[in-house]
Amino acid sequence: MIEPKTRAPSGIGLGSILVTGAGGEMGHALLAQLASLWHGKREIVAMDLKELSPDRKAHVQATYTGDISDPRLVEAIAANHDISEIWHLAALLSTRGERSPELAMQVNVMGSANMLRLAAESATRRKCPVKFLFPSTIAAYGVATLEAKRAAGTIHEGQCLEPITMYGVNKRAVEELGRYYARHYRLLNTDRMECTVDFRAIRFPGIISADTVPTGGTSDYGPEMLHCAAQGKAYACFVRPDARIPFMTMPDAVRSIMELASAPRESLSQLVYNVSAFAPSAEEIAAKVREFFPKVEITYVPTPERQQIVDSWPEDCDDSAARKDWGWKPEHDFAKAFSEYLVPKIKVRYGI
């Protein structure tokens, strides 16, 4: 369903920013940042499958409720707004995607293809590249066995690219579509633009927020453990204590994608970047949670299928390219993530 829109005066050349998945976990944190950065200067258009909450609506000038894989909805946005930047956050995460693989492909690939097409057509009309920010994932990586994961250790962007989940395959597919639109779109046209879509992607680790709990992901055991502990609930962890993947706090994740967005194009040597912050095992997360919530009861009841997914993801990612090209550096290491961000904020959230 398309909601009534209030079209902000964009005519100053900056154009409008479209945020998909604006009602999701990252959208929650990002909308506020984008709104404070562009307040009064740029129209922000939000899109989500569900109606946005009033606090999120307050940050944007127009909202669309609907499915990104519906081309009519995308056409309506294109007709009503001068889109110059797209933050394409909408996706089904890995566990949800594995339960409904075809739906995941429809949303994650076809929805993204619609967004890339919107970006390319808008760029052609504006005669200027449209920036396209895309949160990819560690799920884009895949190793066949736990032994292979351990042998690979910390991996760079070109390694282990055989994802085992539909979600990971979908994100890899969109990275490749992004590369096509950025570098080769309409390559037979003699009057083609050099860069149509200015595609920039980050392969995010598991993200932990003090404000929200993710749904449908496989890295969810990290945030779930903490949020359960803060609410005085016991937690049965669905992976083994030794399961290890990288994590990052939500503020660092949002800052990283905002920094990538504002980096000069000529400083970027690649289209897709790893970012890394800390890489604890499930047991190390549990021990850290216990430091702050000593009464919490954490047990391990591994689900073989979800364990298999975590075992296929890298132990950690090499983010030296992001550090070199656009100065990436996490604010929160493992200790600070808990002591300076997660625990103080979560205590306020749950009134402890």
Ligand code: SER
């Ligand atoms: N958090 C995602 C998931 O668990 C991985 O990027 O699916």
